[in-house]
């Protein structure tokens with residue numbers, strides 16, 4: 643690990659001031675990802691600005707939505723009674739991730755900005771365009787079971803590893819940012835980028851910007867919502883494929899509204915907009931669900947080890963939506 647200085651910021655303005663103009667400064671949440679990257683010398687910050695002193699409140703809004711401070715821990719958010727009642731898919735997604743100990747440390751801001759788990763990214767002896775632009779990509783012909791089937795590029799086939807972000811994408815969350823040029827907001831679905839030819843640029847954040855809060859609008863059909871994660875082990879494993887879904891059914895059994903997002907399939911949490919459009923107004927039955935899954939995965943491509951994820955994603959979509967049509971849902 644390289645030498646670095648450490649500063650703890652009392653609020654967003656102080657954090658932004660400390661990091662301003664220093665390209666080698668990094669904001670530090672719970673450190674569960676960043677410190678690992680520093681140990682591997684993938685990240686070599688000169689300064690860590692601890693932002694765990696930023697707001698961590700989880701506050702219901704007058705419109706029925708929710709405002710979550712960036713420093714709320716993953717544990718606090720999953721345990722919050724408003725979240726469990728009104729956004730059960732979010733609680734489920736968080737609890738499907740990591741371990742209790744890591745969730746106790748991990749913050750909402752850090753979870754959103756956690757880096758890919760591609761093993762070649764962490765191995766400084768491997769070629770990786772994300773770590774070193776132009777170096778190549780050892781994952782393309784290497785071990786790529788966990789890699790992307792949607793939106794990948796010749797330069798990078800990594801996936802975004804967050805479970806929480808998949809639920810936030812389905813929930814139409816907005817991320818409130820603050821930075822040297824002042825505050826602004828961006829849809830979570832637009833925050834992360836596809837790799838293109840610059841996989842090292844992972845988000846739309848500008849230099850020095852931080853995540854201050856996340857806001858979620860109300861989900862009127864929360865009763866029919868869930869998160870399912872398919873993985874190699876029952877716990878403590880990243881998603882091969884995951885699905886966050888919410889379903890609103892009309893009296894005649896057709897789909898009035900639907901939210902669908904996929905994890906483990908792309909460089910960003912994947913909002914399944916094509917499947918949503920294909921489902922609206924259709925009967926809520928396995929045939930419609932399969933047809934919608936086919937539409938969403940039409941452009942999917944597999945690598946040596948991950949082609950199975952295309953069919954897995956389709957079947958998981960069908961299974962999750964099927965669960966949500968039951969009377970007990």
Ligand SMILES: Cc1cc2nc3c(=O)[nH]c(=O)nc-3n(C[C@H](O)[C@H](O)[C@H](O)COP(=O)(O)OP(=O)(O)OC[C@H]3O[C@@H](n4cnc5c(N)ncnc54)[C@H](O)[C@@H]3O)c2cc1C
Pocket residue numbers: 668669670671672673674675676677693712738739740741744747748749750751752753754755756757803804805806851852853854878879880881
């Ligand atoms: C063994 C293990 C298993 C895991 N399994 C899963 C899993 O199954 N599913 C899953 O979703 N996750 C999993 N994780 C990842 C874990 O969820 C993340 O490490 C955690 O959410 C990161 O949060 P943090 O607060 O510790 O971030 P940090 O490590 O502190 O920071 C991560 C990144 O975010 C930046 N950052 C932090 N806060 C802010 C802010 N407010 N504004 C701007 N930038 C900020 C940092 O600079 C850094 O780049 C696992 C991690 C480990 C170690």
Ligand code: SF4
Pocket residue numbers: 758760761762763769770771772773778779780781782797798799800841
């Ligand atoms: S998939 Fe992306 S992160 Fe992994 S080695 Fe290739 S360029 Fe690096």
